[in-house]
Amino acid sequence: MATKRIVIVGGGAAGLALASKLGRKWGGSDVVDVCLIDRSPIHIWKPKLHEVAVGVIDQSIEGLLYRDHGLKNGYRYIRGEIEQCDPDAKSIQLAAVYNDEGELLLEQRQIDYDFLVLALGGVSNSFNTLGADEHCIFLDSLENANLFHHKLLDALLQLNETQERVSIGIVGAGATGVELAAELHHVIESVKEYGYLNIAKHHLDVHLIEASPKILPQLPERVSARAQSVLDKIGIRLHIGVQVKEVTRDGFITQDGDVIKAGLKVWAAGVKGPKAFQNFTKLPITLRNQVEVDDCMRVKGHQDIYALGDCALLIQNSGQPVPPRAQAAAQMADTLFDNIVNRLQGKPEKAFVYKDYGSLVSLSRFSAVGNLMGNLRSGTFFVEGHIARLMYISLYQRHLASLYGWFSAIVYRLAQKLLKWQRPKLKLH
Numbered sequence: 017m018a019t020k021r022i023v024i025v026g027g028g029a030a031g032l033a034l035a036s037k038l039g040r041k042w043g044g045s046d047v048v049d050v051c052l053i054d055r056s057p058i059h060i061w062k063p064k065l066h067e068v069a070v071g072v073i074d075q076s077i078e079g080l081l082y083r084d085h086g087l088k089n090g091y092r093y094i095r096g097e098i099e100q101c102d103p104d105a106k107s108i109q110l111a112a113v114y115n116d117e118g119e120l121l122l123e124q125r126q127i128d129y130d131f132l133v134l135a136l137g138g139v140s141n142s143f144n145t146l147g148a149d150e151h152c153i154f155l156d157s158l159e160n161a162n163l164f165h166h167k168l169l170d171a172l173l174q175l176n177e178t179q180e181r182v183s184i185g186i187v188g189a190g191a192t193g194v195e196l197a198a199e200l201h202h203v204i205e206s207v208k209e210y211g212y213l214n215i216a217k218h219h220l221d222v223h224l225i226e227a228s229p230k231i232l233p234q235l236p237e238r239v240s241a242r243a244q245s246v247l248d249k250i251g252i253r254l255h256i257g258v259q260v261k262e263v264t265r266d267g268f269i270t271q272d273g274d275v276i277k278a279g280l281k282v283w284a285a286g287v288k289g290p291k292a293f294q295n296f297t298k299l300p301i302t303l304r305n306q307v308e309v310d311d312c313m314r315v316k317g318h319q320d321i322y323a324l325g326d327c328a329l330l331i332q333n334s335g336q337p338v339p340p341r342a343q344a345a346a347q348m349a350d351t352l353f354d355n356i357v358n359r360l361q362g363k364p365e366k367a368f369v370y371k372d373y374g375s376l377v378s379l380s381r382f383s384a385v386g387n388l389m390g391n392l393r394s395g396t397f398f399v400e401g402h403i404a405r406l407m408y409i410s411l412y413q414r415h416l417a418s419l420y421g422w423f424s425a426i427v428y429r430l431a432q433k434l435l436k437w438q439r440p441k442l443k444l445h
Contacts (some may be wrong), residue, residue: 020048020360023129025098025108027054027082028062030325030345031135033418035091037353040421043090048360050091053110053127057082057095060158061415062137063342066196068161070168070203071443072380075158077435080419089419096125098136101296103318108132131320131356134307135349136293138326138340140188141286141304147263148187152283155192165443167280168203175219176212182220185268185278187260188285189226190234191377194243196282197224201250202380206442217251223276225255225268227285234339235375235387238398242385243377250382287340289327302329311367313352322355324348330368338370342411346418347371376408384408 022038024031035052042048059080060068067073082093096110106129113122139156142148153164171182184200186193204220224231224247231247231254232240247254255276262269267277289305300308300316306329308316313328315321325345330338338344348368355365376386376399384404399407416425 019046021051021128021130022048022133022356023051023053023108023127023131024133024135025053026135026137026325026327027052027056027059027093028135028137028325028345029342029415029418030137030349031133032059032080032082032085033346033349033415034133034135034324034353036085036089036419037349038356039086039090041090041357051094051127052082052086052091053094053096053098054082055095055097056158057093058158059085060161061342061412062156063191064412065155065158065161066192066199068158069155069164069196070199071165072199072203072441074443075162077432079158085419094127096122098292099124099295101132101134101299101321103298103321106130106132106320129320131322133352134315134321134323134327135325135345136290136327137345138287138306139290140283141288142283143286145260145263148260148283151263151265152187152281154283155196164280164282171280172207172212172215176214179214179219182280183223183267183278184221184280184282185223185225185276186282186284187225187268188283189224189228189231189254189256190284191232191375193224193226193282193284194231194247195378195380196284197222197247197252198250198378198380198382201252202382203442210440210442221253222251223253223255223268223278225258225260225270225276227257227259229257231256232377235377236398239375239377239385239387242383242398242400243379246379246383246385287326293327304329312355312365313348313368314365322352324352332370338368341375342415343373344370346415349418376404376411378405378408 024035035050038050060075068075086093098108099111100109108127110125112124115121140154153160175182186197200222204217207215230240231244259271260268261271267275269275293301293305307323309323309328309330310316313322313324315323326340351368358365374388378384385400386404387398420428
C-alpha cells in the first residue's frame with residue numbers, strides 16, 4: 017500500500033495536537049507521512065498570547081519549536097503560508113518566503129496530499145470598522161503579541177522619564193480582552209523592581225470597550241459580574257454597551273461621537289477565518305471566511321479535505337455552530353484523529369459531538385473566575401479564586417499532554433518552572 021500523505025495546515029492547538037498524535041502512531045512507518053505546515057517556526061498556546069504581549073511569559077521558554085517537536089514526535093514540519101488550494105489536483109500552494117530585508121528565500125511551492133486538514137484557526141474580526149486595520153494590533157498571532165510587547169516596552173521607557181500617562185485601549189471584552197487588561201495592571205505594579213522607579217499604577221489608563229451589555233458576553237451572568245467587580249477594583253475603565261465607529265491615531269470614536277483616547281490600541285473582538293480562505297474558490301467558504309464542514313469535519317463536497325477549530329463552521333444538531341473556543345478545537349482534534357485512523361483501517365467515521373465543560377478566565381494575580389459543567393454535578397457551578405486559578409493552569413497542562421503525552425508533559429512543565437526560577441519575572445527586552 018502506498019504511503020498516505022496527510023498534510024495539516026496550521027500549527028495551533030488543534031493542528032499541532034493532531035499532528036503529534038498521528039506522528040506518534042505512525043511516525044517512521046511506511047503507512048503514513050504526516051506533514052505540518054505553519055508560517056511561524058514557534059508554537060505558543062493561543063490563550064497565552066496576552067501573556068507574551070505583556071512580557072509575563074518568554075517565548076524562548078514557553079515556545080515549542082516545530083522542527084524539534086516534529087523530530088521527536090514523528091511528523092515533518094514545513095515553514096510556509098498557504099495561499100491556494102486545488103482539490104481537483106489534490107495540492108496546495110504555499111506563498112513565497114522573504115527575510116526581514118525583503119529578500120526572497122523560497123519560491124512558491126506546491127505540496128501534494130492524500131488527506132488535507134485545514135487547521136488555521138481564526139483571526140480577530142474588525143467588522144470593517146474604519147481605521148481598525150491601520151491603527152490596531154490584532155492579538156491573534158505570536159507576531160502581533162511580540163509587536164504589542166515592543167510597543168509596551170517603548171511606552172514604559174518613555175513613561176519612566178516623562179511621567180506622562182499611558183493610555184491603552186482594548187476593543188472586545190471577551191476572554192482575551194479581559195485577561196490582557198488584568199495583566200497590564202499586574203505589569204505596571206511589577207516594573208519598579210526592574211528600575212522603573214518613576215512609574216506607578218496611576219500612570220496607566222486601560223480602557224476596555226465592549227459593544228454587548230456586559231463583559232464576557234458568552235459566559236453566565238455571575239461569571240461576568242464577578243470579573244467586572246475585579247476589573248473595577250484594580251482600576252480598569254470599562255465602556256460597556258459602547259460600539260466603536262472609527263479608529264484614529266489618537267484613539268476610538270464611538271457611535272455616539274465620543275472619543276476614547278488611547279496611544280496603544282488592541283482589537284480583540286469577533287472571530288473570522290483566515291484571509292487566505294478568500295482565495296479558495298473551490299471550497300464552500302462563508303462570508304466570515306470559515307469553511308463549511310459536515311459532522312465528521314469533512315469539508316462539504318470534498319471527502320479528502322477536513323477542517324477543524326476556529327476556521328471551520330460545523331453546525332450542531334441544536335442548530336448552533338461549534339463555538340470558537342480552545343476546548344472545542346482540542347475535542348475536534350481528538351475526534352479527527354480517531355476518524356483518520358478509522359478511515360485508514362477501513363472503518364466508518366464518527367460524528368463530532370461538542371461537550372461544553374465550562375469556561376475559566378484568568379485575571380492575572382488578582383483572581384480567576386469561571387463556570388464548570390459536566391459530571392461533577394448537574395447543571396453548572398461557579399468557581400473563583402485559587403481553585404479557579406488551579407483549574408485554569410490545569411487546562412494548559414492538558415494542552416501540553418496532547419502534544420507530548422502525560423509523562424513528558426509533566427517533565428516539560430517542571431523544566432519550564434526550573435528555567436523561570438533564575439530568570440526575570442517579566443520579559444523586559
